Amino acid sequence: MSLQALKDQIPQWAEALGFSATGFVRLDRSDHESHLLKWLGNDHHGSMDYMARNLELRVDPVGLLPGSLSAITVRMDYLPASEMTRIEETLASPSQAYIARYALGRDYHKVIRRRLTQLATQINEAASGLKMPQYVTRACTDSAPILEKRFAEQSGLGWIGKNTLLLNQNRGSWFFIGELLTNLPFFDAAKVSANHCGSCTRCLDVCPTKAFVGPFELDARRCISYLTIELKDEIPTEFSDGQSNFWLR
Ligand code: SF4
DSSP states (O other), rough: HHHHHHHHHHHHHHHHHHSSSEEEEOOOTTTTTHEEEEEEHTTTTTGGGGGTTTHHHHHHHGGGGOOOEEEEEEEEEOOGGGGGHHHHHHHHHOOOOOOOOOGGGSHHHHHHHHHHHHHHHHHHHHTTTSSSSSOOOOEEEESSSSSSHHHHHTTTSOOEEESSSEEEETTOOOOEEEEESSSSOOOOOOOOOOOHHHHHHHHHHHTTTEEEETTTTGGGGGGGIIIIIIOSSSOHHHHGGGGGGGGOO
């Protein structure tokens, strides 16, 4: 199998493992570095000190896997179309509590990492026929200091919206992303999706804690996800008193 044939085969293997889309991108120093430094400088990461650690790896992930050249990016959808009606009914009901859909299933870190590892095994076996020195891959999904959304965007899996999430025209943001770092040279010309947010500001307007400082800029200290998962102290009264009880909305 040639390198190109292997590259053509990978999306099919990925699809069989449950991934909805696959992309390829050259690993290089991130052009998102200035955005990250500004975000950290504004203390928008709050108590997530780990975000400020391993900065060099975050902006240049080659250090995560010495010799790595490219990333194979994948998308896994987690919202079955059949669930949409039920979710909308739950969200509209003032008497029902709801839990983020992504958290209802099995731990996505384990699921995606296991499947990425299976994909890596297939790739490495096929690559053993190539006359190349070594074939290594490393699976990542929200598990390594790497700017995942940036690579997903650059490989054509979607665009980073004003809500700072990766978006896809068909699937919204109802999906996980992951990537395999590899020293196989799977290069595509960067094919960044167009940003389809346009003049829309719905996410900025509707956020109950006003966590968006502006488009593409999240102050994590105000984000419900941060307040309920990352923050080890009490939730500030600004967000927890009866007057602003958005938790039950
Ligand atoms: S601006 Fe509109 S389209 Fe873009 S992320 Fe926000 S809600 Fe979605």
